[in-house]
Amino acid sequence: MSTMKYFGRSLFIPSLFMLGACCCDKDVVVAPIAPAPPVAAEATSAVVLTPNIYFDFDRSAITAASEAALKNNAAWLSANPGKGAVIEGHCDERGTSEYNMALGDRRATATRDYLVRLGVDPGRLQTISYGEERPADPGHNEAAWAKNRRVQFNEK
């Protein structure tokens, strides 16, 4: 599946701006929080939780493209100390339900662990796997599958 194609469809435009920087150097520590320019001008309370990050088929590794979104969500948690996040792991319909339930669990925990490494208190994060049971897009093609291989963030 083409990573580029999936970006093209993704609603998550700000991540595109960050892509270059993140790909070159995985150990970038500078600017962990990289809000898009208009957001940066305002107070941190204007940070909005990015609803989804996406995964490659049968993978639970956080992609470089998701790093900016996760840093943004860590910033949101930091700006909203009274709130937490439910991290839902989802899969596309390919593959089989039991394995996908485990894969969704891995995606959710990989995401949680990433946020914890960014300094988020694990007590504010809850993970849950829905496997392939709750697709975001009911279609049966790569465009739909790319949207369904996701971790979804819900405020709690």
Place this chain on the structure above:
Amino acid sequence: MSNFIEMIMRDLRNSIAVLLVFVCTLVFTSTMVSAEAPRGTITISKEAAGRIAIALDRTSAKGGRESELARSVDGTIRSGLDFTGLFNLLQAPANMRTVQGGALNFSALNSVGAEIYTGGTMTRQSGKVLLDMEVYDALSGKQLMKKVYSGAEGQVRPMGLRFCADLVELLTGKKSLLFDSRIVYVSNRNSISVCDFDGQNVEHLTSARTISMNPVISPDGKYLAWTDYSSGKPDLYIRNLATKATASVGKPGVSIAPAWRNGSDEVATTLSFEGDQEIYLVKPNGTISRRLTSSRGIDVSPTFSPDGSKMAFVSQRSGPPQIFIQDLQGGQARRLTFSGSYNTQPSWSPAGDKIVYSSVQKNGEINIFTINADGTGLLQLTRGEKYNESPAWSPDGSMIVFMSNRQGGKRLFVMNSDGTNQRPLLQKEGDQQQPSWSKGR
């Protein structure tokens, strides 16, 4: 009688020989192309296995109610025998019984080509129904079996099915575990249902109205294990079917894909509370007995050898999901599947020789395969029919139930263990999926 059995045995031996030759050829010639090869296999094995030509006579009865019950039992027997795929069912000729209660006219059977003739009478005595069944060798006219089945009027179906079981045992030499077996499955993604082996008598066991998955009944028929989201996340539940007392595992993370370990009352399931998806054995009260796997990555979908000493399961340890077999004593695991890059959902045959599983293929189909427990004898059972998933053996190993979306929605299908005779199990609205097949009590 002995002549007849000799004849059957000779046919069986011939059939097995043909099958063996063919399977060997398949193994030697087509490890690489097995995905394309077996269409021929199915036809040949079907012809080689043969079907027993059996003439079913109408059960005779005097009186209106008796006749009604007789027609009902005839229907049960006909569909029960047909379901096995072992028989070529023939209508008995009208001139079989020249005189009511008189001698049978076996020469009339020559014209229909029957090897076996069955017929019976239905009577009522002091509130009970009596079904008197007789089985004859059509060639010699020799009686092979005569048995009376009795029960209440509401028990005509189980009586007919008991006759089917006796007839199959008589003609195959193997006790039939099919006719009192049941299939549990997920209805419409949110509840657990059970039906008889042939899709009759559907009952609902749960109504969680949350995502429900993977119901399995314990080998002794006492417990049902399944996963649902009634606690807000996927948890494993174990219900005593008699008392309805239900325990749960209640650990953080997932509790999914249960399988009962044969020869024990423990159920294996994948839990992730320790950070990684590992397989554990759990007692019926929901407490953990012990951990069985410890490799980084997903370990899921256990299934056990008939003696419970070995477990086949799906693991990510070598990359994409493949099936492995682990000895429960030694703990060593070996990889079973090498053909295909995404093999999951193993189910170990009751005879212990084969494992059936589903494989996600490059063309986007999901197909069902069997492989010998030693890794030889790969055989593709479905093809060209979209998604075919969740295969599970019948308790006698003669059939496989599975989910297919070949007709649109997710529906249950059954096939013979060699892939022949694929047909829908249920004619119901909505989705049915994740079946497992359990022994009767």
